[in-house]
Amino acid sequence: MKNAKQRANRRAAAIEASRTRALARNPLQSALHGAVQSTPFLLVMIPFGLLFGVVATKAGFNLPEVMGFTVLVLAGASQFTAVQLMTDHAPVWLVVLSCVAVNLRMAMYSASLVPWLGSATQMSRAAVAYALIDQTYVLSIDYFQNTPRLSMTQRLSYFAGTAVVMCGSWILFCFIGATAGRAIPASIPLDFVVPITFLAMIAPALRTPAHVAAATVAVVVSLALAWLPAGVGPMIAAVLAMLTGAGVETLLLRRRASR
């Protein structure tokens, strides 16, 4: 028992020390800290970026169009969705609707950052919004929550550090993929990059029965509606799946409350 107590004490001391260090950082040091903590995510950004450049180029987009997607949209999953649906010749409105739907989760990120960054200047908030991707969000919210007493400048600097490394590497490696991608032999099955990427992104998120139920409904309905024009079936399936997820969550909460 004594050992467990000692370990808990040591952990608490380590957390306290890291908080003290965080609070003492100047803006440049905070940004550097954010940049350093982003580096493990490069393992994901580099291959994804290269793949988007290659896949979009093979689908027939030219370099300015590939870079237009990357710089103006700056969201991997919706960029892959756009390329996939356009390869299937879906109508423009449906491509736009599907891609924006993939990014609805960004509204959640935006809402959860309000307590931490809500009082920053309008310009800063717009800049944060532009660079708000899965990785910069996850890193920053974790850092802000662990060290609640950071100044606004320290928070914004940390976010900027993660954004430069994460968004910068995404844009750079999309460019490299789009320009050097022609060297990739035709025998490599690039057609399967998109589904594998999507499955890999959602599988780790299947944590609760509600998430599993939503994903199951999405798959079943999408397959059942495959006879509809490209993109329509998945859209209907996604709406039903979202309602299923929310419904199952409500049921589970109610059951827990009545116990």
Added chain:
Amino acid sequence: MINYSTFQIWLVIALVGAGTFFMRYSFLGAIGNRPMPPWLLRILRYTAVSVLPALAAPLVLWPDAANGQPDPARLAAACATVVAGVMTRSALAAILAGAAMLSLGLYLS
């Protein structure tokens, strides 16, 4: 290959870019601290796990590369991706598992 006009492609880029920016800017910039209805938050929570599987399922079952017929190598690769992702909770491990299974499956077939 795609067959859209340059205008249509840039229209998609502009609209998706603007829509995505609005999603990211919504609460932080425009709506601010006002509370959101819980039912909306609850539905938003399931967007990613709903949209992505719905898009992926037909591609897995009826891949273009196999002329729209189910392909054992691609089915096995998809299963490996999901199993590895659920077990390791890591997107990178899931991709590596899927790619390894696809290479193996295509090599064997």
